[in-house]
Amino acid sequence: MIKHFSHARTAFKYGLKTLNIQKEDEILIPDFNCDVMLHPFSQLKIKYNYYEIDNQLKPDWHKLEKLITVKTKAVLMVHYFGQPQNIEKFRNFCNKHKLFLIEDNAHGHGGKFNDKILGTFGDIGISSPRKIINTQSGGILFNNTKIDFNFPQLPPYPISNNMNIIRNYLNYFPNFKLFLKKIIRKRPLYEDPKAFRELEILDYSVDEKSQELFNLTNWGKIIRDRQICYYKWQDFALSKGLKPVYDNLYPLANPWCFPAYTKSKDESAYWYKWGWKNNKLVFSWPTLPNELIYRDSSTLDRWKKLICFSTLSF
Numbered sequence: 001m002i003k004h005f006s007h008a009r010t011a012f013k014y015g016l017k018t019l020n021i022q023k024e025d026e027i028l029i030p031d032f033n034c035d036v037m038l039h040p041f042s043q044l045k046i047k048y049n050y051y052e053i054d055n056q057l058k059p060d061w062h063k064l065e066k067l068i069t070v071k072t073k074a075v076l077m078v079h080y081f082g083q084p085q086n087i088e089k090f091r092n093f094c095n096k097h098k099l100f101l102i103e104d105n106a107h108g109h110g111g112k113f114n115d116k117i118l119g120t121f122g123d124i125g126i127s128s129p130r131k132i133i134n135t136q137s138g139g140i141l142f143n144n145t146k147i148d149f150n151f152p153q154l155p156p157y158p159i160s161n162n163m164n165i166i167r168n169y170l171n172y173f174p175n176f177k178l179f180l181k182k183i184i185r186k187r188p189l190y191e192d193p194k195a196f197r198e199l200e201i202l203d204y205s206v207d208e209k210s211q212e213l214f215n216l217t218n219w220g221k222i223i224r225d226r227q228i229c230y231y232k233w234q235d236f237a238l239s240k241g242l243k244p245v246y247d248n249l250y251p252l253a254n255p256w257c258f259p260a261y262t263k264s265k266d267e268s269a270y271w272y273k274w275g276w277k278n279n280k281l282v283f284s285w286p287t288l289p290n291e292l293i294y295r296d297s298s299t300l301d302r303w304k305k306l307i308c309f310s311t312l313s314f
């Protein structure tokens with residue numbers, strides 16, 4: 001079953017409800033994620049605990065196993081930047097420990113693994129097509145469970161029509177869009193892990209215009225174009241001494257960006273400034289929750305060195 005919401009975080013929230021996860025139950029989530037994915041936890045009063053991931057953004061399975069308690073009900077698997085995780089390993093792990101598998105493909109809507117759409121492998125899965133086609137709303141919940149759940153009728157996401165027209169037009173000219181942005185605003189502070197904090201949002205379904213665009217989108221073409229840009233950025237990055245996060249892009253993935261490691265936060269700042277100057281979108285990800293910024297962990301160190309080249313253009 002597929003349900004369309006305004007955002008993937010809302011899809012996640014309703015996914016947790018369909019799994020009947022209760023107050024005080026706990027979900028294991030990776031220690032590298034955006035703050036908005038925590039909003040459903042506080043809204044539903046569900047607990048979470050972080051599991052460690054390595055530089056290829058894969059779990060340390062032994063440490064993950066040690067975190068399981070009687071309260072643990074599910075594990076969140078994130079296909080960072082659209083690159084699939086080892087799905088079979090996650091599935092076997094969850095089966096062994098009788099946990100739900102929650103799949104987050106927010107970055108790579110339309111990507112596949114073994115010819116099956118990413119997001120549909122977990123007991124529930126989410127994706128965020130709005131991030132790929134730049135619509136004002138669009139988040140999907142894939143539900144593979146047979147658990148009965150009555151979805152409420154949510155109001156459509158309130159959009160600005162004028163904004164939609166300008167946005168749709170500029171989506172065809174990504175480099176020109178960046179050039180325009182430069183005229184009207186200052187460079188975003190990508191080197192600040194809190195710069196893009198978002199307030200919690202109400203529950204909405206997708207708005208009609210965004211849904212229309214979603215239906216009209218040629219996803220195959222988008223994926224091909226994004227992959228071409230990914231490989232160009234990969235060659236570029238290697239020639240500049242950057243270290244790609246992944247050795248190879250999975251051939252059916254829809255890469256939201258090309259992620260690479262720099263050697264320091266200063267080198268990352270150099271690339272953010274370079275992108276701004278050259279009308280290329282080079283950005284940091286994610287907007288970290290405060291608890292991950294301030295705790296003593298490798299998360300912030302990784303964050304400072306991970307930069308993303310948008311695959312919307314080269």
Ligand SMILES: Cc1ncc(COP(=O)(O)O)c(C=O)c1O
Nearest residue numbers: 007008009010034104106128139
């Ligand atoms: C990995 C990941 N999952 C989920 C989300 C939430 O997506 P949305 O912004 O559509 O709610 C984000 C967005 O920032 C994300 O990066």
